[in-house]
Amino acid sequence: MVVFNRKGQNQNLSKEIMNQTLEFFYCVHSPRNPSHKALRAIRWERHPAGWKKLNTDGSCLGGSDRAGCGGLVRDEHDNWVGGFTRHIGSTNSFIAELWGLREGLLLRCNLNIDSLVVELDAQAVVEVFKNAAYVNNVIFPLLDDCRHLTACFHRIHFNHCYRQANRCADLLARMGAIQDVDFISFSSPLVDICNAFEDDFNGVLSNRMCPVLDGIV
Template sequence: MQASEFFLCINRPKCNHRWITKYIRWEKPASGWLKLNTDGSFDDLLGNAGGVGLIRDEQGNWVAGFTRKLGKANSFIAEAWALRDGLMLCKQLNLSNVIAELDAKALVDALNKPSFDNSVISPLSDDCKQLASQIPRIVFRHIYREANSCADHLANVGRPQSLDLVAYNSPPVDLAPHIMADCQGLCAKKLCLDSLLLV
């Protein structure tokens, strides 16, 4: 029976996967909205994690940002901490129209599903939901990492810093080229599975 199952498996027709090139970029928010991008980072060798976030306006201009040192944590918890800190910053600034973008799809799915329950990040996700409920209009979106490059580069600053939390009223100098690239709408190529074949 095992031999029959083996031959049945190897003789099944293979799915035709078609790969396409997508051009990915950070998109400016619509008029009257602000965009929060967050990201978490994790160093496999040292086991250190950090989280960051930045808020920009409809022109792509810097509004506020932060970096946080988390110490020992995994990448998923780092992503959740970064989003929590970002939402708290939005609340402190009394923002009313926010698009929150992050490249952690599992976290976006968790926030968009009221029934989601995970004992590991439940307190963090509960905090995120509570903070989001205090922002009049908020949308959570998953984006590719290539569209989250500013937060991705900023995450490398937050992980090794000595202070637990650092706030930025203006962008760090080494982040300026990435912010300019986003403002100019520069694209990055990404090879992706054709979504039409995944339905």
């Protein structure tokens, strides 16, 4: 006797395929671990006078459908200007990072910023915005939003940073992943990130094994 175990059709199959494809893209375009590394002291870096700095991050909680993003803007004196958390739902790391960037750039509408340093710990996202010719039809709407928003700035510059220099945004992104509402904005630092915010302000260092490129760490 043969028994067939009938299973219902996966209604989210196309979405899962898209997410896995983008996750593959994210991994492939992220820097591979080089064989040579050295210990380096990492900290959040101050930005030039006349500029404001945006740090963003995306978070996907393992084994769940809860993803989120978060970020904050600081002025040239390292003071809090504005921040946000957003709940995204089911997605992958690359899209969560793009959502974080989009929401961070949208803060400009309320904060009247014309010169902005953007800092993320996702190298793949930074490379996308340094390459104006890059096209990806799957993420085009989100990517196009971000590119249109960057065009609104008088001056904008993208930097990659290590996770240890992006702690405040990381904490906000994790909060976004678990919050019940879609979006929250903050006019002052949250209690949950005050320690990390103070560490950034005081230039506290964290050690990390970093790639050695051409003999330079």
